[in-house]
Amino acid sequence: MTRILVAVDGSPSSLEAVRHAVGLVRSGLRATVVLAQVQEEASFLELATQDSDRIAKAALGAGMHLMAPAVVELQAAGVPFEREVALGEPGTTLVDMAERLQCDCIVVGARGMGALRRAFIGSVSQSVLNHSRVPVTVVREREDAAMEVLGEDGAQVMADGVTPLSTKASL
Secondary structure, three states: OOEEEEHHHHOOHHHHHHHHHHHHHHHOOOOEEEEEEEOOOOOOOHHHHHHHEEEEEEEHHHHHHHHOOOOOOOHHOOOOOEEEEEOOOOHHHHHHHHOOOOEEEEEEOOOOOOHHHHHOOOOHHHHHHHHOOOOEEEEHHHOHHHHHHHHHHHHHHHHHOOOOOOOOOOO
């Protein structure tokens, strides 16, 4: 049976990635979905001043909480799934998880940011694409779904990566 690692972070684009995986299963692919959520590791200062076990437990709890909408989608579709939460840098940790869990492919959501912004702040999906040994599918958020959440101007920003001149509110 095929194993599909789907990166989730609670964003609309990661939920679109889950829906893409559900669509693959509905089209006849015999697969199990591995929901993967990566939490950033605590800083040195946090570890020096707080209980490290408590910090790790909180991070893992937060990861499970961020998976909740994806779990609902998979349960509603009747798609078998597993959950995996890890600590680390998201891009490389997702690639490591896929290898360790013997996944056949990775599905990630795209944030829809423009090239200039992506060059400065990096991109989890770009990191996964660059380092994965298995096929990677990057799923863009549907503009109509973005309009429901962000309104017309916000959806345009996500689609183009450029803020329209008519936008008065800052995003």
